[in-house]
Amino acid sequence: MSAPKITLYTNHRCPWAHRAHIALKESGLDYEEVIIDLTKPREPWYLEVNPRGLVPSLRYGEDIITESAIVAQFLADAHPSHLLPASNSKDGALQRARIAFFVDTFFSKVQPHSMASQRASTDAERKAASEALVQAIQDDLETLLPDELQGPFFGGSDRLTLAEVLTGSFLLRILSWHTPDTGLFSADLPERLQTVPRFLRWAKATVEQESxxxxxxxxASADAMKAKLAKLAQQK
Ligand SMILES: N[C@@H](CCC(=O)N[C@@H](CS)C(=O)NCC(=O)O)C(=O)O
Structure with missing residues (x-):
């Protein structure tokens, strides 16, 4: 299906907005982007686009779509591709349910530990959060992921699916932010992740994709996160 003009209101440091970039790129859609400065109050024109003032927002022709998961789902539905089978195709509804369950598991069981690590104020707290993160991956995610005989992406696919569109920006953080210049995960996280080989293979394959x-x-993303956490701490 040909697409109308698409504008993405975004900020490259936001993992939720990042989902829309992945979905657009994977769907092969051209778009313009408007960067929203999140360090300043939203301007009135943007509150007309999205009264919640959040990024991302997608302008698709005359229509505005907000909330990153809804934006990604909308793009996958409007422009059918390898990301998501049609719900009325053979096993399509089941595959959609499996992807939805996986994404729900990632955000309800794993992501809270990632946030705890990023918020930690001592090395000991950060180490405990990284340990809990890997334990949650082991307990809840590892068996949902393909083994090395299958394609690396969800369901054994050789190409990204909606599962990676929705989690990829969060995987980048988990795999990158243990370095001394970022420091939002403990330095031993890469070593701990060796104990969850399916997750590691899946996450590495995902973050290697150009999309x-x-x-x-x-x-820059770690610095933006630190600034945001410092601001939130001041407000307490
Ligand atoms: N549930 C929203 C969350 C989006 C969100 O929290 N975006 C943040 C940036 S990462 C935002 O716009 N925050 C407004 C602000 O910082 O003032 C979604 O998935 O789209």
Whole structure:
């Protein structure tokens, strides 16, 4: 299906907005981007685009779509591709349910530990959060992922699926932010991740995709996250 003019209101440091970039690139859609400065109050014109003031927002022709998961799902539905089978195709509804369950598991069981590590104020707290993160991957995610005989992406696919569109920006953080210049995960996280080989293979394959890493700047994103956490701490 041909697409109308698409504008993405975004900020490259935001993992939620990053989902929309991945979905657009994987769907082969051209788009313009408007960067929203999240360090300043939103301007009135942007609150007309998205009254919640959040990024991402997608302008698709005359229509505005907000909330990153809804934007990604909308693009996958409007432009059918390898990301998601049609719900009325053979096993399509089941595959969609499997992807939805996987993404739900990632965000309900694993991501809270990632956030705890990023918020940690001592090395000991950060180490404990990284340990809990790997334990949650082991307990809840590892068996949902393909083994080395299958394709690396969800369901054994050789190409990205909606599961990676929705988790890829969060995987970049888990795999990158243990370095001394970022420091939001403990330095021993890469070693601990060796104990969850399916996750590691899947996550590495995902972040190597150009559609996932083309807007990524690890240090700049970590600095933005630190600034945001410092601001939130001041507000307490
Ligand atoms: N549930 C939203 C979350 C989006 C979100 O929290 N975006 C953040 C940036 S990462 C934002 O726009 N924050 C507004 C602000 O920082 O003022 C989604 O998935 O789209």
């Amino acid at each position: 996932v890493n083309y807007i990524w700047d690890s240090k």
